[in-house]
Amino acid sequence: MSRVFALAVLSLFFGMLIFGCAGQRGSGSLPPIPVPPATISLPAAPGAPAAASAANCADYSVESCPSSCVVCPPCAECSSISCNSAEFCRSIGFESGWYEGIRQNLAASTGASAGSLYALHAPQYATLGGKPTLFYEIYLANRSMDGAKKLEVLDGNRVLMALDEAELNSSVRVPSGGINDYAIYMWVPLAEGEKPPLISHKLYFEGGKALEGAKIGINYAAPIVISPPVYGDNWLAAEAPVNTNHHRKGLFAVTAIAPTPVVGQRYAIDWMLYGQNGKLYRTNGMANEDWWNYGEEIHAVADGVIMEAHDGIPSNEVGVEPKPVTLLYVAGNNVVQKIGNGSAYALYAHMIPGSLRVKIGDKVKKGDVLGLLGNTGNSGAPHLHFHLDTSMDVLFGEGVPYVMDYQYLGNTDWKAQMEDDAVWNVPSSAPVPMGSGMPVDGDIVSLARP
Numbered sequence: 001m002s003r004v005f006a007l008a009v010l011s012l013f014f015g016m017l018i019f020g021c022a023g024q025r026g027s028g029s030l031p032p033i034p035v036p037p038a039t040i041s042l043p044a045a046p047g048a049p050a051a052a053s054a055a056n057c058a059d060y061s062v063e064s065c066p067s068s069c070v071v072c073p074p075c076a077e078c079s080s081i082s083c084n085s086a087e088f089c090r091s092i093g094f095e096s097g098w099y100e101g102i103r104q105n106l107a108a109s110t111g112a113s114a115g116s117l118y119a120l121h122a123p124q125y126a127t128l129g130g131k132p133t134l135f136y137e138i139y140l141a142n143r144s145m146d147g148a149k150k151l152e153v154l155d156g157n158r159v160l161m162a163l164d165e166a167e168l169n170s171s172v173r174v175p176s177g178g179i180n181d182y183a184i185y186m187w188v189p190l191a192e193g194e195k196p197p198l199i200s201h202k203l204y205f206e207g208g209k210a211l212e213g214a215k216i217g218i219n220y221a222a223p224i225v226i227s228p229p230v231y232g233d234n235w236l237a238a239e240a241p242v243n244t245n246h247h248r249k250g251l252f253a254v255t256a257i258a259p260t261p262v263v264g265q266r267y268a269i270d271w272m273l274y275g276q277n278g279k280l281y282r283t284n285g286m287a288n289e290d291w292w293n294y295g296e297e298i299h300a301v302a303d304g305v306i307m308e309a310h311d312g313i314p315s316n317e318v319g320v321e322p323k324p325v326t327l328l329y330v331a332g333n334n335v336v337q338k339i340g341n342g343s344a345y346a347l348y349a350h351m352i353p354g355s356l357r358v359k360i361g362d363k364v365k366k367g368d369v370l371g372l373l374g375n376t377g378n379s380g381a382p383h384l385h386f387h388l389d390t391s392m393d394v395l396f397g398e399g400v401p402y403v404m405d406y407q408y409l410g411n412t413d414w415k416a417q418m419e420d421d422a423v424w425n426v427p428s429s430a431p432v433p434m435g436s437g438m439p440v441d442g443d444i445v446s447l448a449r450p
């Protein structure tokens with residue numbers, strides 16, 4: 001791969017095109033949309049340009065979306081579903097009235113008064129990269145974060161973790177995309193065996209003022225045990241759990257009935273494959289077929305029922321941005337599977353057109369082949385986007401953790417490596433059995449056939 005091409009592909013990676021891959025399937029599964037009041041003035045994003053013609057709304061990011069344009073669905077750092085014209089949003093079923101309804105309902109459902117810290121979902125205890133971790137969000141209602149200096153996570157009076165000003169700044173999402181309050185993305189490592197029943201938070205401001213709140217119990221339910229969706233050695237867990245990537249920060253406020261923001265992709269992984277040449281592709285990565293993972297079989301991770309099977313979306317060329325990306329298109333050819341009694345739903349996204357082996361209503365067994373890994377939908381290079389969340393409408397549920405058996409081979413800064421067209425050397429040391437857990441971003445793992 002030439003450096004120029006590598007950079008072009010990387011810009012897509014970082015531009016969320018390649019891995020911005022949660023989706024909404026089936027026009028029938030959109031939630032009820034409230035009828036908008038006769039006149040609604042859309043909220044202007046902070047610091048947004050004053051005006052733009054509807055024709056060029058798509059040129060703006062969620063964070064800079066002008067007041068004349070619309071973010072649909074309301075979301076933040078949510079990949080390519082971004083700033084659009086009102087006409088476009090209406091064409092996929094979203095009205096500007098959503099914003100007003102979400103603001104009102106969110107205020108009512110949280111009871112959060114201006115300046116209070118709150119949490120919407122109980123953090124779930126999960127083992128990430130072999131370490132016990134709490135991975136969740138808290139919010140600051142209707143008050144600026146200006147002057148915030150430090151955030152403490154407390155177990156009673158004991159400080160579990162503190163974020164300094166710089167760490168706090170990198171963990172904060174400013175209000176945008178219809179989500180009014182600041183969100184703070186939390187990643188709290190715990191010591192082995194440490195299990196606080198509940199935690200609270202204290203936010204310190206310049207001058208010594210402090211806000212205390214977001215007191216919430218921890219969910220210690222055992223994580224869902226799955227088998228891997230792909231099998232073999234040298235699989236790269238790209239964009240896997242870490243506190244900064246676009247899966248993590250894809251915050252959506254989409255449910256009309258209970259419009260609390262959710263992060264469906266919190267535990268998503270984009271699976272890619274290293275070959276014997278130490279790269280993700282055989283020669284230059286210019287064609288889908290050149291990527292080692294292209295055409296790999298994708299397997300059901302558990303027994304369950306197929307709830308969605310969307311086929312017929314053509315393959316993307318590597319590095320070519322598919323536009324427009326709508327909610328119906330974003331996951332490409334994809335399968336959604338109900339796991340067990342419906343405690344979670346699995347999304348397998350971006351498959352090769354015509355490769356799906358299942359249809360809606362099929363009962364599948366763990367290990368059954370669902371389709372072949374491809375490059376469709378919101379994707380710039382072949383990868384399998386996989387995650388579990390609580391809704392069969394995959395943008396609309398909360399991401400839930402899961403564990404699978406894997407062996408750790410190493411960890412790589414795969415983005416830098418691609419930029420430099422560098423090689424990942426298979427380590428000479430033996431693979432490390434990790435037992436049952438979840439890889440983190442950049443881990444390279446062996447995944448055994450169950």
Ligand SMILES: [Zn+2]
Nearest residue numbers: 019021270385
């Ligand atoms: Zn993804």
